[in-house]
Amino acid sequence: xxxxxxxxxxxxxxxxxxxxxxxxYTEVAEDQAHEAVTAAWDAGIRYFDTAPxxxxxxxxxxxxxxxxxxxxxxxxLSTKVGRRLEPADRTADRTGDGTGDDLAAGFAVPATHxxxxxxxxxxxxxxxxxxxxxxxxDRVDIAYLHDPDDHAExxxxxxxxxxxxxxxxxxxxxxxxxMNQSAMLTRFVHDTDVDVVLCAGRHTLxxxxxxxxxxxxxxxxxxxxxxxxxxxxxxxADPRPGAPYDYTQAPPAxxxxxxxxxxxxxxxxxxxxxxxxxxxxxxxxxxxxLIGARSAAEVRDCAEQYAVPVPAxxxxxxxxxxxxxREEPV
Numbered sequence: 001x002x003x004x005x006x007x008x009x010x011x012x013x014x015x016x017x018x019x020x021x022x023x024x025y026t027e028v029a030e031d032q033a034h035e036a037v038t039a040a041w042d043a044g045i046r047y048f049d050t051a052p053x054x055x056x057x058x059x060x061x062x063x064x065x066x067x068x069x070x071x072x073x074x075x076x077l078s079t080k081v082g083r084r085l086e087p088a089d090r091t092a093d094r095t096g097d098g099t100g101d102d103l104a105a106g107f108a109v110p111a112t113h114x115x116x117x118x119x120x121x122x123x124x125x126x127x128x129x130x131x132x133x134x135x136x137x138d139r140v141d142i143a144y145l146h147d148p149d150d151h152a153e154x155x156x157x158x159x160x161x162x163x164x165x166x167x168x169x170x171x172x173x174x175x176x177x178x179m180n181q182s183a184m185l186t187r188f189v190h191d192t193d194v195d196v197v198l199c200a201g202r203h204t205l206x207x208x209x210x211x212x213x214x215x216x217x218x219x220x221x222x223x224x225x226x227x228x229x230x231x232x233x234x235x236x237a238d239p240r241p242g243a244p245y246d247y248t249q250a251p252p253a254x255x256x257x258x259x260x261x262x263x264x265x266x267x268x269x270x271x272x273x274x275x276x277x278x279x280x281x282x283x284x285x286x287x288x289x290l291i292g293a294r295s296a297a298e299v300r301d302c303a304e305q306y307a308v309p310v311p312a313x314x315x316x317x318x319x320x321x322x323x324x325x326r327e328e329p330v
Contacts, residue, residue: 022055201229
């Protein structure tokens with residue numbers, strides 16, 4: 001476990017991200033979602049991450065229900081603020097019968113609500129209170145500002161101070177920001193008193209952005225880093241034509257690189273999944289690696305792959321083949 005400064009919040013080395021439980025891309029049955037969380041618990045995972053964005057609140061509701069019988073002191077939970085959910089305007093539903101869906105945002109759920117960007121102090125508090133209601137909790141351990149890429153001024157001027165106040169009140173234990181880029185997260189590390197940042201997809205075997213700026217800055221400032229998107233949406237789990245990379249189809253050059261990585265992994269007796277997870281966890285700034293799974297079988301596979309020792313000879317060959325920067329820790 002890694003302690004997040006003096007907050008009293010600890011996170012384990014392997015966490016469970018719940019976007020898939022919000023019906024990311026395709027539907028996940030209620031019992032399947034519950035079984036996935038149970039499998040994570042049985043595998044020793046005690047850090048769970050969610051967000052209102054994931055299935056318009058569905059992931060939060062499912063996660064809260066699955067954890068309801070678990071001792072609250074035995075797990076750490078994070079959610080996100082900055083995207084407030086408002087009831088959808090049914091008169092704007094093109095179908096005219098309220099059966100529109102949220103697939104444009106990536107989730108196979110009815111479009112019962114709409115997302116409103118809101119980094120105001122009032123918006124942050126209202127969003128968090130709604131999350132607590134869906135989760136069935138009276139507090140969360142970590143609150144992240146969610147994807148403030150196009151809202152930097154509001155996030156730094158209003159959103160971050162609002163999180164500081166919530167932390168001081170004890171409504172949240174630790175605060176931070178979660179994004180799919182490393183540059184603005186590096187600014188959060190330098191310019192604020194965040195406890196932790198969540199960086200998705202930028203510290204992987206295919207993307208080395210975070211090791212160039214965020215990870216050294218976080219290590220120097222004592223800020224914990226949670227890494228998400230270890231498989232870059234799937235390409236590093238199963239490289240094949242048509243495989244997804246960062247929520248879209250992988251371009252040919254990246255597919256070719258992923259296939260070379262898999263070939264090298266197989267030559268050293270491991271899977272590419274094991275190598276991808278091990279690489280994410282290796283940097284000393286990284287406190288936890290989030291796995292995203294939609295079934296108990298996927299959870300168990302990730303937990304098993306995470307525990308696989310990766311031979312030093314594999315990393316040497318990657319460097320020799322130009323597939324891994326020489327300066328990155330392994």
